[in-house]
Amino acid sequence: MSRIFRSAFIAWVALRHGLDELVLSSFKHPWLRLLTRVVSIGRNLDKPRGQRLREALERLGPIFVKFGQVLSTRRDLLPPDIADELALLQDRVPPFSSEISVATVERALGKPLDAVFSSFDKTPVASASIAQVHFAVLREGPHAGKQVAVKVLRPNMRPVIDKDVDLMRTAARWVEKLSVDGKRLKPQEVVDEFDKYLHDELDLLREASNAAQLRRNMAGLDLVLIPEMYWDYCRDDVLVMERMNGVPINQFQTLRDKGVDIPRLARDGVTIFFTQVFRDGFFHADMHPGNIQVSTDPRTFGQYISLDFGIVGTLTEFDKEYLAQNFTAFFRRDYKRVAELHIESGWVPAETRVDELESAIRAVCEPYFDRPLKEISLGMVLMRLFQTSRRFHVEIQPQLVLLQKTLLNIEGLGRQLDPELDLWSTAKPFLEKWMMEQVGPQKLLQQLKAEAPQYAKLLPLLPRLVHDYLRDRPDDVRAEMRALLKEQRRTNKLLYGLIFSGLGFMLGLVVSQILIRIRLW
Structure with a gap:
């Protein structure tokens, strides 16, 4: 009975806020479209659909509020007006x-x-x-x-x-x-x-x-x-x-009155985010203003205070490498490589045409690169990319959905703190350094050090393993050795020919130079 009453209450709230018109309008059955027009008679549905949905979720209680908050992160699925409105949901x-x-x-x-x-x-x-x-x-x-x-x-x-x-x-x-x-x-x-x-x-x-x-x-x-x-x-x-004792991050005037350097606070927020994401692969994924304060203690003045760690995001080494290559391609405006990465990672169907996906990504990103960096909104770029992704049936990965949501939060908060915040120039040196660490010699040395204990265990065993292999497969090994020796002889003949030809050429060049100098003399 409790489930029946709860279902009836949900249906009543949905009708009161006109959610039937919002939901049923996309249904394909004609009688459902007719039902939409009938139940809308006599109700005031002047408010925008996103606002009506948000108010209905608040009326239904904390679980539905949470659902709306999670849903607001899926901008790959929702129209922008609804996603923006759901992002306003708070745990009141x-x-x-x-x-x-x-x-x-x-x-x-x-x-x-x-x-x-x-x-x-x-x-x-x-x-x-x-x-x-x-x-x-x-x-x-x-x-x-x-x-x-x-x-x-x-x-x-x-x-x-x-x-x-x-x-x-x-x-x-x-x-x-x-x-x-x-x-x-x-x-x-x-x-x-x-x-x-x-x-x-x-x-x-x-x-x-x-x-x-x-x-x-x-x-x-x-x-x-x-x-x-x-x-x-x-x-x-x-x-x-x-x-923890601090001032909520959204009390901007209080922070200014206490002498906090607001532009520096905005830059520090970007640094913290990119450090957690790209260095550690483990980041606070619920960074709305209710969970962030600023310390006013003299010992830690101006530092962020993070609270509420129920939702965190993680990135694997594969995720970070994928992001590194994408960022590199974006900075170079290599949209073909971005499209290829989407196909190689399995995010889009294998039969997707690279040139079509490349053209769509270029149409999204190119207009932004021609603007001053401080006018570029990474959030807007992401929203356009999400809209484009629907056309190509892009499968948005759950671990990156949290990353995208947190990036939108950080950018919005940063621009509230400092409207002149240049997210790209603040992040680019960090990203370039990180990408070099990911694909450069330093990364190779780190991997070799990490694997060294395993190599140390295997190296003493190699002679015995080779001996066992040769003993168990003598015929195959002899055949392979004969083929290798034959190939080696052929290679040696070719190398000797090249060497002697090179020596002959050099000797001829030296002799000709000597003769030329004798004549000139």
């Missing part, structure tokens, strides 16, 4: 009761609250769709007296999520069957992707491990602060970490 969720929060912490840690914390602020400082955060001070252990932030998972989230995701899957199946664009939009794959993100965020131990990895990677960069995780108090539904 009322907090749950402090009694539930305290009970969750005590159950997770197996101790009374007073035994772990000397103080615990029962009023949450932040509340989102998955968890809320309380400030506290540790009482016991080596970190006694430390100010901490305690993140507590919302109660009974898993069954709520599972029910709503099941409903989304059912709707996705119908959309795929009935909609003209159903197969291209891949609604079931999008729901599966959303399900994975949500369940990753439900495991706070996973978030703590993500934070610890980023903290190690960023140590020594002196541009970003990541809270320390206190593992003795971390569980899958409770997370205790170092309390």
Whole structure:
């Protein structure tokens, strides 16, 4: 019954916001188009369709808000107006009761609250769709007296999520069957992707491990602060970490009043992003303003503070090499190579014509290269590329979707901080250095060092392995040796002929020069 009531409520919200007109308009059955016109009678649908969709998702609750946030990253699937509107979704969720929060912490840690914390602020400082955060001070252990932030998972989230995701899957199946664009939009794959993100965020131990990895990677960069995780108090539904004090990144006037160098802050943000992506292949993939602060502590003044590590992106060596070659080709305006890389990687069907894909990519990118660098929007280039990708049925890789989404966030935030920010010139020296490290002699030496222990194990075994091979296959080896010797004799004759011919030519040249000089003398 609960599923029936929930389905009825979703249908009512959809009709109230005119989503039937938004969805049914792409359906191929005539009676569904007729139904669209009938249900639209007497309703005010003056608002843009993207705004109506965003407001409906906010009305349906935190799970649908999260779904809209994930959907906003798939600009390869959505029209730009809807993607832009969904990007405005924020986790505006009322907090749950402090009694539930305290009970969750005590159950997770197996101790009374007073035994772990000397103080615990029962009023949450932040509340989102998955968890809320309380400030506290540790009482016991080596970190006694430390100010901490305690993140507590919302109660009974898993069954709520599972029910709503099941409903989304059912709707996705119908959309795929009935909609003209159903197969291209891949609604079931999008729901599966959303399900994975949500369940990753439900495991706070996973978030703590993500934070610890980023903290190690960023140590020594002196541009970003990541809270320390206190593992003795971390569980899958409770997370205790170092309390960070800073100003939210979107409070620009407050930052200026405190003397923060805003243009430098914008450049540092780009450096942090490219370092995490291209050096480490492990990056914070949820870098919206709610998760970024700026330190005003005199010891770390002006440094970024990263929070909320539920969603991170990873890149394999193959991904990074692919990106290196693409960036190199883009900088050289070698659009044919970009097209070939898309085909070689399997992103587009093998039968795709290289010249057609090259022409489409050139049409997207060429107008931007003729502008001043500060006027180039990488976000706009990506959006145009996504639109082009539909025509060629490009399969956007999940790991790069997070990269693209984070790049859009970084560029938008950077231009808010500094409208004169030149993303290309800021990133290009870093990328050129990184690409040289990826394909240059330094990379070769690194790989040789990494493989050296394996080589050290194999080298002593080589004589025995060769002996065993020769013993087990004497006839084949003799035949191969005879063929090699025959080929070697032929090669030697050719080399001797070339050498003697060269010597004869040189000798003739010397003699002729001597004769010429004698005559001149």
